[in-house]
Amino acid sequence: MIIGKVIGNVWATRKEESLNGMKLMVVRRLDTESGCEQESFVAVDCVGAGIGERVLVTTGSSARMALDNPNKPVDATIVGIIDEVEVRAEG
Amino acid sequence: MIIGKVIGNVWATRKEESLNGMKLMVVRRLDTESGCEQESFVAVDCVGAGIGERVLVTTGSSARMALDNPNKPVDATIVGIIDEVEVRAEG
Amino acid sequence: MIIGKVIGNVWATRKEESLNGMKLMVVRRLDTESGCEQESFVAVDCVGAGIGERVLVTTGSSARMALDNPNKPVDATIVGIIDEVEVRAEG
Amino acid sequence: MIIGKVIGNVWATRKEESLNGMKLMVVRRLDTESGCEQESFVAVDCVGAGIGERVLVTTGSSARMALDNPNKPVDATIVGIIDEVEVRAEG
Amino acid sequence: MIIGKVIGNVWATRKEESLNGMKLMVVRRLDTESGCEQESFVAVDCVGAGIGERVLVTTGSSARMALDNPNKPVDATIVGIIDEVEVRAEG
Numbered sequence: 001m002i003i004g005k006v007i008g009n010v011w012a013t014r015k016e017e018s019l020n021g022m023k024l025m026v027v028r029r030l031d032t033e034s035g036c037e038q039e040s041f042v043a044v045d046c047v048g049a050g051i052g053e054r055v056l057v058t059t060g061s062s063a064r065m066a067l068d069n070p071n072k073p074v075d076a077t078i079v080g081i082i083d084e085v086e087v088r089a090e091g
Numbered sequence: 092m093i094i095g096k097v098i099g100n101v102w103a104t105r106k107e108e109s110l111n112g113m114k115l116m117v118v119r120r121l122d123t124e125s126g127c128e129q130e131s132f133v134a135v136d137c138v139g140a141g142i143g144e145r146v147l148v149t150t151g152s153s154a155r156m157a158l159d160n161p162n163k164p165v166d167a168t169i170v171g172i173i174d175e176v177e178v179r180a181e182g
Numbered sequence: 183m184i185i186g187k188v189i190g191n192v193w194a195t196r197k198e199e200s201l202n203g204m205k206l207m208v209v210r211r212l213d214t215e216s217g218c219e220q221e222s223f224v225a226v227d228c229v230g231a232g233i234g235e236r237v238l239v240t241t242g243s244s245a246r247m248a249l250d251n252p253n254k255p256v257d258a259t260i261v262g263i264i265d266e267v268e269v270r271a272e273g
Numbered sequence: 274m275i276i277g278k279v280i281g282n283v284w285a286t287r288k289e290e291s292l293n294g295m296k297l298m299v300v301r302r303l304d305t306e307s308g309c310e311q312e313s314f315v316a317v318d319c320v321g322a323g324i325g326e327r328v329l330v331t332t333g334s335s336a337r338m339a340l341d342n343p344n345k346p347v348d349a350t351i352v353g354i355i356d357e358v359e360v361r362a363e364g
Numbered sequence: 365m366i367i368g369k370v371i372g373n374v375w376a377t378r379k380e381e382s383l384n385g386m387k388l389m390v391v392r393r394l395d396t397e398s399g400c401e402q403e404s405f406v407a408v409d410c411v412g413a414g415i416g417e418r419v420l421v422t423t424g425s426s427a428r429m430a431l432d433n434p435n436k437p438v439d440a441t442i443v444g445i446i447d448e449v450e451v452r453a454e455g
Contacts, residue, residue: 001297001315001348003283008123008178010094012147014138015171016157024092024147024171026123026178032281032299032313040123042092042147046346047287051179056285056297056315058346061152061243061334061425066289066346073137073149073157073170075092079346080288080297087281087299088324099214099269101185103238105229106262107248115183115238115262117214117269131214133183133238142270152243152334152425164228164240164248164261166183190396190451192367194420196411197444198430206365206420206444208396208451222396224365224420233452243334243425255410255422255430255443257365274388274406274439276374305372305390305404319437320378329376329388329406331437334425339380339437352437353379353388360372360390361415 002057003085004029006049006078010042018072025049025078027057033087043076056080093148094176095120097140097169101133109163116140116169118148124178134167147171184239185267186211188231188260192224200254207231207260209239215269225258238262275330276358277302279322279351283315291345298322298351300330306360316349329353366421367449368393370413370442374406382436389413389442391421397451407440420444 004027012024023045029038046066049055055078057063063077064070099117103110114136120129137157140146146169148154154168155161190208194201205227211220228248231237237260239245246252248259281299285292296318302311319339322328328351330336337343339350372390376383387409393402410430413419419442421427428434430441 003299003315008176010147010171010173011175011177012171012173015147016137018156019170026094026176028124032315033301042094042123046289056283056288058348060348062337062346062348064153064156064346065291065337065344070344071156071161073153073155073168075149075151075153077346079292080283080285082283082285084284085281085299086284099267101238101262101264102266102268103262103264106238107228109247110261117185117267119215133185133214155244155247162247162252164244164246164259166240166242166244190449192420192444192446193448193450194444194446197420198410200429201443208367208449210397224367224396246426246429253429253434255426255428255441257422257424257426276390276406305406306392319380329374329379331439333439335428335437335439337437338382338428338435343435350437352383353374353376355374355376357375358372358390359375 002029003032004055004057006051006053006055016073032085041076043078044074045078047081049078049081054082056082093120094123095146095148097142097144097146107164123176132167134169135165136169138172140169140172145173184211185214186237186239188233188235188237198255214267223258225260226256227260229263231260231263236264238264275302276305277328277330279324279326279328289346305358314349316351317347318351320351320354322351322354327355366393367396368419368421370415370417370419380437396449405440407442408438409442411442411445413442413445418446420446
């Protein structure tokens, strides 16, 4: 899974019907140690994440397992809101 | 999912039969914040996108879930035409 | 999908039995606009492509949908021979 | 599969229910020869790995095959704790 | 698929039970034309490959199709030992 930060929303009225009602959020990938920002992408929110929150994102076919129906064209889902990332120096 | 811009079409008369009738479009990936252009690829259009439009693209096995029959050799589909990408500075 | 150019063949007598009879071709990925060459990989030809031809390649699990039997260890298939890539400047 | 080093843990109280009880660990990918560190990501531990240990990580849909129930939104699992990586110079 | 060179072995006594008996080999990806070495990863050997041999590797869910049982946590398998890579200059 990827650690990222929610930085915005995407609005698309003309879209696949099966995506209706889904919250499409823009997420910027974070490097866990340096925190420096990397590429951004769009994920479907499954846990009520808000802008600015650090989140856990699952990608690929596994992302669909967080949906009520896994047969939808979604390749990234927000599956957790992160409380803490504990990285040990000697780790 | 990826945000991209439709920049062209691909024509291929000799192709897998199951791809017949599909609109093959060239999409350039965009960075959501900077808007700077990245790699390009080919996606099947499922929502009537036109050249120059900003689109939402699903990739991998999930892309096939936007097709009438998911057992076709397609790994990228255009699933939405973007109205707005709202990225917050403090995000 | 990826646009690439067929640049060669791979010969492997000792291989997975289910790959027997398949044409293994070396494909170099092309950037659609600049045409500059990128990484190369091996794909199974499903449409009779020849050396030097520009081709459309599907990757991942979707690649297997172009095979007679999708339960074979193949992650890239050539699914089209490209006639034309039409990229619009204002695109 | 990927060779990596466990460098920390992730805590997320608000998450997908199906992830409850899973140990979410931060893993830094290692280059097998140089040992130099690369990108980091989050994986579910399936073998009792500890901080600082070198581990074998499976990603994508295959990662889910290490879980008791493969229909969970997980795209990376720790499937082994490495005793030794034997790389031969002339290799 | 990827062309790579087998450069070593990985030993992991504490691992997923379903991986028992599998030969875990370290493979370095090769660029087909320049032959220059790229990232390395771990693959399960399915064709009796040895150190120093050039091999064909399938990745992702397709890799599992080379196993006796495809429901194992494996995302890369060696599916061929390469005799020759024939790349044509004008290709």
